[in-house]
Amino acid sequence: MSVDQITDAAGEDENATTEAVTTLAAAGSYPVAPGYRLNVRSGPGTGYSVVRVLSEGARVQINCQSPGTWVAGPYGTSNIWDNIGSGQYVSDAYIRTGSDGYVAPRC
Numbered sequence: 001m002s003v004d005q006i007t008d009a010a011g012e013d014e015n016a017t018t019e020a021v022t023t024l025a026a027a028g029s030y031p032v033a034p035g036y037r038l039n040v041r042s043g044p045g046t047g048y049s050v051v052r053v054l055s056e057g058a059r060v061q062i063n064c065q066s067p068g069t070w071v072a073g074p075y076g077t078s079n080i081w082d083n084i085g086s087g088q089y090v091s092d093a094y095i096r097t098g099s100d101g102y103v104a105p106r107c
Helices: 013-029
Strands: 038-043 050-054 062-071 076-084 088-091
Touching: 050 088, 062 088
Parallel strands: none
Antiparallel strands: 038 050, 038 088, 062 076, 076 088
16 A cells, blocks of 8 residues: 555545545536525625525536535535535535535535
């Protein structure tokens, strides 16, 4: 094992896991919860200004994710905020990622 290779408690290569998550996040887009117009904010929290609003049926590509304000939404309660562009964040509680945790690298 090289110095650069790190394994977790299950013996899995963390670098490979991170690369796989990054590849999946970059390869696809995720839908906004049906029936919602979603505020896009300038930072990872409800205290940041709204920079635009996503229309119903929108899909987003997640560049990275940050912890921020806790939000209750159709996909549970989460403090994960998805960066969808420069200075553009949406609450992960409104995005169907298929996971309660991080699906992209942290910002």
